[in-house]
Amino acid sequence: MxxxxxxxxxxxxxxxxxxxxxxxxxxxxxxxxxxxxxxxxxxxxxxxxxxxxxxxxxxxxxxxxxxxxxxxxxxxxxxxxxxxxxxxxxxxxxxxxxxxxxxxxxxxxxxxxxxxxxxxxxxxxxxxxxxxxxxxxxxxxxxxxxxxxxxxxxYMTPGVRRIDIRQNGIVGTMFLPSGPGPFPAVVDLWGMGGGLVEYRSALFASRGFASLSLAYFGHKDIPGPFNTINVGIDYLRSAYHLLQDRPEVCEERVGVIGLSFGVFMSLQIATQPDLKPKCVICVNGSVGDYSGSMGQSFESTSRYWRFDEQGYVSFREVTLPNNIHPENRVKVMCKIKSHTHVLPIPNIQLQSLQFYIDNMSLQLENLTCPILWIVGEDDFGCASIENANEIEEALRSADKAQLFTRLSYPGAGHLIEPPYSPNARTSLWTVKPKKLITLWGGHLAPHAAAQENSWNKMLHFLDCNLRG
The missing domain is CATH 2.60.40.2240 (Acyl-CoA thioester hydrolase/BAAT N-terminal domain)
Incomplete structure (x- = not known):
């Protein structure tokens, strides 16, 4: 006693x-x-x-x-x-x-x-x-x-250099490790919260990886309406080359990481035949463009928003593969006996195929690098399990299953971040035109365990694929 x-x-x-x-x-x-x-x-x-x-x-x-x-x-x-x-x-x-x-x-x-x-x-x-x-x-x-x-x-060790990037229309922040390099590097993409988020990139640089935190939405220095995605693959391609061209960066050892909508943007980079990153890390994201069809704002998806008894909103159903416009769904092409087959494009009409190919679709036939796909099983912000299943099946159909590794964490929510960061099960999304509190999911202890384990697995994955 x-x-x-x-x-x-x-x-x-x-x-x-x-x-x-x-x-x-x-x-x-x-x-x-x-x-x-x-x-x-x-x-x-x-x-x-x-x-x-x-x-x-x-x-x-x-x-x-x-x-x-x-x-x-x-x-x-x-x-x-x-x-x-x-x-x-x-x-x-x-x-x-x-x-x-x-x-x-x-x-x-x-x-x-x-x-x-x-x-x-x-x-x-x-x-x-x-x-x-x-x-x-x-x-x-x-x-x-x-x-x-x-x-x-x-988030930064002594000697890490922080460099503002406003060059050729690219908006971002670069972090370079201490020393002359050249270093392996990472393009770092966040989600539909928008803006320029630096802390993960700073931590990557502290662990020896040059990192470019890239803004692509909701930033004052990006032209166009503030609440829509106004950049495309050319913007992502330019940012990737900007990172490669730095003398401190080993241009052949560049990877990509994305969280939430940043997963789709990361896969856009990974499926460009002229870029060929060495690896991709995807955290609780979607295999399709759910941001709003044909340049509309994210609010155009509101028919799929779901509210709990407190009035908090979940965006999970927005990202269910069947709720993403067919033209923006994942596409896999593979060669079988000299004929080209398209897999899978459910419910897509042939007349829309050219639009689908030319716009924000994922041409996974071009994917050649390994993917580490991280799933929080208590994710209220994204249909993470369903999207992981979708891309795993698509890669299996294309005979590329060996490229896919999934880490799945019971009790973890959407916002899987660097370890020992407190989880926000809910947070303020916007105050205009009305106040919205978003549900992200995750319970404190299992979410913390997921962050610690996944971060160590991420660093190991980058070491294996970027340092060789």
């Missing part, structure tokens, strides 16, 4: 003051840190808390309950949490379980904007198994935390 709060002599002249350490104190976001409490009474209840402010000033917090060992220590890499934001032995639980503090603005999602500065996470150690309000306000019995520590979580 553990002693209650206030019943222990936590400080005495015979015992050093409690100490909370976190090592390393500065680390990349994908690195584990060791969090330990020492000089505590044996077999006693303690709470370890984490809190930080986002770049927008919002408070994020996590806490967990532990019981010290007979030597008066608690070690998050060894010991099991018995309650709080997570349970079990989770060395990085305080990082991936961070959530907006009570009373925060609705629809928050933690996304790094300035990758040249870290997240600063404040850790504290408190007596007893306490409530979040005790952790973060200092209220309750006792004189505040027993010990505190601070860690910095970075």
């Amino acid at each position: 553990f002693a209650g709060r206030g019943s222990l002599r936590w400080r005495s002249r015979y015992r050093p003051a409690p100490l909370l350490s976190a090592s390393p104190a500065r680390a990349l976001i994908d690195e584990q840190i060791s969090i330990q409490g020492r000089f505590l009474p044996p077999h006693s209840a303690v709470t370890v808390c984490a809190h930080m402010h986002s770049e927008d000033g919002d408070l994020w917090e996590a806490f967990s309950h532990y019981n010290t060992n007979e030597d008066g220590t608690v070690n998050l890499s060894r010991d099991h949490s018995v309650g709080g934001s997570y349970v079990g032995c989770e060395p990085m639980g305080l990082m991936w379980s961070l959530q907006p503090a009570p009373g925060a603005r609705e629809g928050l999602r933690l996304r790094k904007k300035n990758v040249e500065a870290p997240y600063v996470v404040n850790l504290s150690l408190l007596e007893g198994h306490v409530t979040p309000s005790d952790c973060f306000t200092g209220e309750g019995r006792g004189a505040g935390p027993l010990a505190v520590s601070t860690v910095e979580r970075w």
Whole structure:
């Protein structure tokens, strides 16, 4: 039986003051840190808390309950949490379980904007198994935390170079690893949230890969209506060549990664016979162009939007293969006995075939590189399982099954990001013409496990295919 709060002599002249350490104190976001409490009474209840402010000033917090060992220590890499934001032995639980503090603005999602500065996470150690309000306000019995520590979580290592790209109509940010190179490289594409998202690219560069984070939608520097995709394959081709032409890049060792709609854009690159990337990573995406037929905005797909009892919207049905316009579906061509066969183009009329070939279709007969396809099985933002099945079957029909590797994660949602990032099961999508909160799916612990495992598999996949 553990002693209650206030019943222990936590400080005495015979015992050093409690100490909370976190090592390393500065680390990349994908690195584990060791969090330990020492000089505590044996077999006693303690709470370890984490809190930080986002770049927008919002408070994020996590806490967990532990019981010290007979030597008066608690070690998050060894010991099991018995309650709080997570349970079990989770060395990085305080990082991936961070959530907006009570009373925060609705629809928050933690996304790094300035990758040249870290997240600063404040850790504290408190007596007893306490409530979040005790952790973060200092209220309750006792004189505040027993010990505190601070860690910095970075996306960029020292020496990584960040370069704004506004060249020949291309909008992006390039990250180059420290040193002269040439380096293997990655084109990095995000989804229909639009804008220019840099943090994954910065982390790739920190792991030795030159990376181009490419904007293609919803950015002020891209001409045309803000809420439609106004670029095509020529834009993607130019960006790919821009990355190849850098002297720091090994032009024959370039891969592509896409999340959500970025998967379709990545496959566009991979199926161009003049580009031939060495590999493609696809995270929770679609094999068709669901953005809106014939240059329409994404709102044109609203007949497939589904709302829950809270009014939150799921876009999952938008991306079901059967709901994507036939002209924008995946197409595979293969040669059998000198005749060309088209597989599969269900319900497509012959008179529309030329439009289909000339526009945003995926000509998988040109695909020659391996694909790592990552699926979150609790994805509410995309029909990820169905799309993975679709492309796997298409490649099998084209006798290219050996190119396809699937990683599937129960309990993981749409937003599979670098490890130890907290998941947003919902987030604000737009406020105009009306406020929309989007359902992404994912449960904290299995989603965190998926992020950690898939990130390591991604890096291994890139090493194997880009470094040779």
